[in-house]
Amino acid sequence: MVMEIADQDLSGRWLQGVSFAGKTVKRVKFDGADLRRCDLSHGQFFDCSFDKADFESAHLVRALFENCNFRNAKFVRTNASEATFRSAALPSARKAPGLDDSEPQVSFAGATIEGSDFTNANLNKVSLFNVKANDVNFSGADLRGSLFEECSIAGSEFEKARLDGADFSQTRDAAATLPGWAASMVKLPQRLELEDLLEMIQEHRQWIDSYGVEGVRLSLSGQDLSGIEIAGLDLSGADLRHCRLDFADLSGVRLVASDLRGASLVKTDLRNADLRAALITETALSKARVEGARRG
Numbered sequence: 001m002v003m004e005i006a007d008q009d010l011s012g013r014w015l016q017g018v019s020f021a022g023k024t025v026k027r028v029k030f031d032g033a034d035l036r037r038c039d040l041s042h043g044q045f046f047d048c049s050f051d052k053a054d055f056e057s058a059h060l061v062r063a064l065f066e067n068c069n070f071r072n073a074k075f076v077r078t079n080a081s082e083a084t085f086r087s088a089a090l091p092s093a094r095k096a097p098g099l100d101d102s103e104p105q106v107s108f109a110g111a112t113i114e115g116s117d118f119t120n121a122n123l124n125k126v127s128l129f130n131v132k133a134n135d136v137n138f139s140g141a142d143l144r145g146s147l148f149e150e151c152s153i154a155g156s157e158f159e160k161a162r163l164d165g166a167d168f169s170q171t172r173d174a175a176a177t178l179p180g181w182a183a184s185m186v187k188l189p190q191r192l193e194l195e196d197l198l199e200m201i202q203e204h205r206q207w208i209d210s211y212g213v214e215g216v217r218l219s220l221s222g223q224d225l226s227g228i229e230i231a232g233l234d235l236s237g238a239d240l241r242h243c244r245l246d247f248a249d250l251s252g253v254r255l256v257a258s259d260l261r262g263a264s265l266v267k268t269d270l271r272n273a274d275l276r277a278a279l280i281t282e283t284a285l286s287k288a289r290v291e292g293a294r295r296g
Contacts, residue, residue, distance in 0.1 A: 021059075075113035084122040153177050154222065154242040154262055173222025176244035176264060192223055201233055208236055231269075260284065 004024045011031040019039040024046075031051040041061040045068055052072045060080040068085070109129040113136055120140040127147045135155040142162045149170045154177055161182075168174035169187040178186065197220075206215025218238035229249040236254045242262040251271045260280040265288040272292040 070108045070111055072110040073108070073112075075111065075116045078113070078116040080121050081117050081119040082121060083118070085126060086122065086124065148174065152222075158182065171222075173242045175224035176222050176242050189224075192220075192225070194228065197225075197228070197230070201230070201235065204238060205234060208234060236274075 006026040009029045010033055011029045014034045016034055017037045020043045021039045022042045024044045026046045029049045030053045031049050033053045035053050035058050036056045038058045040063045041059045044064045047067045049069045050073050054074045055078045056076040058078050060083045062082045064084045107127045108131050112132045114132050115135045117137045118141050119137050122142045124142045125145040128151050129149045131151045133151050133153045137157045138161050139157050139159040143166050144162050144164045146166045148168045151171045154173045163182050164185050166186045169189055175188050203215045204218035207217050220243055221239050221241045224244045226244050226246040231249050232252040234254040236256040238258045240260045240263055244264045245268045246264055246266040249269045251269045254274045255278045256274050257277040265284045268288040270288045270290045270293050274294045276296055
C-alpha cells in the first residue's frame with residue numbers, strides 16, 4: 001500500500017470518495033479537484049495547494065495540513081474536527097495588521113465552510129477573508145490570533161473555543177453570533193451609533209414612500225442593537241437578520257414584511273408592534289414582550 005504521495009499535479013481531477021486516510025502527501029496540487037466525500041483523516045499534507053477544491057462531506061478528522069493553500073475552497077458539511085492547519089504563509093496583500101511576519105498563518109480567503117465541523121481544530125492565526133462560515137461548529141477550536149475579515153458567521157457555535165486576540169472587527173454579524181464571554185478577548189465591529197441608525201431609518205422611510213425609487217432599504221443584518229430605543233418608527237421591509245435586539249425598545253414599531261430570521265429577541269419590547277408578514281419564528285417571539293402586537 002502506497003503511504004506517501006509526492007510531487008503530483010491532481011488539479012481538476014475527479015477524486016470523489018478516494019481515501020487519503022493516514023497517508024503522507026507532499027507538494028501535490030489539488031487545485032479545483034473534486035474531493036467530495038474523500039477520507040483525509042489522520043493524513044499529513046505538506047506544501048499542498050487546494051485552491052477551489054471541493055471538500056463537501058469530506059472527512060479531515062485529525063489531519064495535519066502544513067503550508068497548504070485553501071483559497072476559494074469549498075467546505076460544506078465537512079468534518080474537520082481535531083484537524084490542524086498551520087504554517088501557511090499569507091499573501092502580503094492580505095497580511096493581517098499587527099501580526100508578526102515571522103508567524104505565518106493559514107489562509108482560507110474566499111472559501112465556503114458552511115455547516116462544517118471544526119470541533120477542537122487547531123486554527124491558530126488562521127486568516128478567513130470573505131469566507132462564508134455560517135452554521136460552522138468551532139466548539140473547542142483554537143482560534144487565537146485569527147482574522148475573520150468580511151465573513152459571515154451567523155449560526156456558528158464557539159462554545160469553549162480559544163479566541164484570545166481574534167479579530168472579528170470586519171465581520172458584521174460577529175457581535176450577534178459570538179458568546180457574551182468572548183467580548184473581552186476579541187475585536188468586535190464598532191457598535192452603530194443611535195444618530196447614524198436614525199439617519200439610516202430616515203433613508204429607509206424614503207425608500208418605503210417612493211416604492212424603492214429613492215432612499216435606501218435598511219440593512220442591519222448581524223448588527224448588535226441590544227438596548228436600542230426606537231419606539232414607534234417604521235422599519236417595514238427592513239433586513240434585520242441575525243440582529244441582536246435583546247432588551248431593545250421596539251414598541252409600536254412597524255415591522256411589516258421585515259426579515260427577522262435568526263434575530264435575538266431576549267426581552268425585546270414589541271408591544272403594539274406591527275409584525276404582519278414579518279419573517280420571524282415563534283421561538284424568537286416567545287422571548288420577547290408582544291402584548292398587543294399585530295400578527296398575520
